[in-house]
Amino acid sequence: MNRTLYNTPRCPGSLKDGFNSYNPGTLRTLFDSRKVFHIIEGSPDTASWQKARIEGEQFGGQQWYRVALHKNKPEPHPAGNYILKIVPDDSDSVKFPFEQAGNEHFCLQLAKQVYGIDTVPNAMIFFENGQPAFIARYYNNFPLSEDEITDFSQLINQHETQPHVDIDKFSYYDLVAVINENVAASLIGKERFFTNILFGWLVANGHAYMKNIRLRKTPLGDYTIFPLADILCTRAHAIGPEITAPGGLYQGDKNTPEFREYGHYTRNEFSNFAMRLGINRKRSDKIMDHLVAGRNAAGKLLDQAFVPEEVKNIIRYYFNERLMRLK
Amino acid sequence: MEIPVQQLAPLLKSRRKDLKIKQEDLSETTGVALRTIRDLEKGLGNPSLHTLEKVMQVLGIELIFRLRK
Numbered sequence: 482m483n484r485t486l487y488n489t490p491r492c493p494g495s496l497k498d499g500f501n502s503y504n505p506g507t508l509r510t511l512f513d514s515r516k517v518f519h520i521i522e523g524s525p526d527t528a529s530w531q532k533a534r535i536e537g538e539q540f541g542g543q544q545w546y547r548v549a550l551h552k553n554k555p556e557p558h559p560a561g562n563y564i565l566k567i568v569p570d571d572s573d574s575v576k577f578p579f580e581q582a583g584n585e586h587f588c589l590q591l592a593k594q595v596y597g598i599d600t601v602p603n604a605m606i607f608f609e610n611g612q613p614a615f616i617a618r619y620y621n622n623f624p625l626s627e628d629e630i631t632d633f634s635q636l637i638n639q640h641e642t643q644p645h646v647d648i649d650k651f652s653y654y655d656l657v658a659v660i661n662e663n664v665a666a667s668l669i670g671k672e673r674f675f676t677n678i679l680f681g682w683l684v685a686n687g688h689a690y691m692k693n694i695r696l697r698k699t700p701l702g703d704y705t706i707f708p709l710a711d712i713l714c715t716r717a718h719a720i721g722p723e724i725t726a727p728g729g730l731y732q733g734d735k736n737t738p739e740f741r742e743y744g745h746y747t748r749n750e751f752s753n754f755a756m757r758l759g760i761n762r763k764r765s766d767k768i769m770d771h772l773v774a775g776r777n778a779a780g781k782l783l784d785q786a787f788v789p790e791e792v793k794n795i796i797r798y799y800f801n802e803r804l805m806r807l808k
Numbered sequence: 809m810e811i812p813v814q815q816l817a818p819l820l821k822s823r824r825k826d827l828k829i830k831q832e833d834l835s836e837t838t839g840v841a842l843r844t845i846r847d848l849e850k851g852l853g854n855p856s857l858h859t860l861e862k863v864m865q866v867l868g869i870e871l872i873f874r875l876r877k
Contacts, residue, residue, distance in 0.1 A: 666866060667868070669829055669866060669867075700826055705828075
């Protein structure tokens with residue numbers, strides 16, 4: 482474990498140089514301008530931490546905890562509005578287990594800073610022993626209100642009027658019924674859904690399960706697509722599927738001439754997916770062209786990321802290779 | 809029929825911001841000119857019902873007309 486990472490003179494949120502802790506922008510968006518330091522005292526092995534742990538199988542041995550600010554310090558709290566993710570010391574379930582925090586942080590900063598994608602406010606944070614963690618604000622309110630967010634696994638197959646979806650075989654297109662039923666501004670929701678799926682694929686995220694696709698209530702009481710979250714280049718840690726949904730993007734997506742020729746997804750399948758979602762060609766082309774155009778800026782941001790060179794190289798490889806396919 | 813654009817303007821703007829969509833993107837998605845979107849949010853202009861409906865629909869808002877009681 483690299484215990485010197487937290488001494489890097491770089492903001493552990495924005496990745497901008499020249500800061501010994503969070504810069505004002507990160508403090509504002511993540512902590513409402515409260516003076517939070519990027520090092521947490523103590524260790525996550527204590528009983529109070531275990532009470533705040535979220536049960537459930539997470540990628541790569543990650544453990545998720547609910548955290549709240551107490552006197553400007555992140556502390557475990559069962560109703561905390563932040564999610565903190567760490568990998569325990571004894572984890573050996575994947576390659577580079579401790580680098581998952583830096584990987585996820587980079588991917589979300591890439592989405593936000595280079596591509597302007599709505600993401601959960603997030604940053605790196607460290608325990609005193611150097612253990613890196615990832616912190617993000619999922620809930621706006623503290624104590625959290627559970628009905629603020631709901632995930633697709635809870636919403637699928639809720640309405641008899643919609644075709645039943647087999648959750649073991651679903652494609653991303655099958656989830657459109659959830660958006661149509663629950664999101665009043667459904668076209669905006671579908672564009673965001675498309676962008677998030679596409680971005681996840683671009684950074685080789687193979688862990689976008691249905692429970693990680695969420696909706697959030699708007700001030701008017703309807704739902705909108707939850708900001709991008711839970712995205713990292715999982716290929717840096719384990720081999721996984723190119724598209725997480727077992728049914729792919731849509732039924733028949735592997736029957737295109739391009740997929741048959743290359744054996745993997747290309748721009749063509751994503752264009753078809755967008756068209757099925759009802760997104761016009763001009764918009765889907767713009768979204769994909771925008772991703773392609775960010776290549777250099779993405780490379781510069783990756784240089785700043787809190788991950789070692791060997792992990793950066795893996796992320797860079799997949800990212801550039803998939804960008805080529807989007808051209 | 810005159811549409812009360814001034815009264816609708818704050819709703820349109822706040823709804824767009826709640827949904828975190830830029831004016832440019834709303835324009836492309838609705839097919840309504842950017843200038844018209846900007847005018848609508850300022851309560852200016854005299855948009856057709858069809859134009860207003862296109863914007864409202866994308867923002868997830870229904871226009872309902874009822875007989876006055």
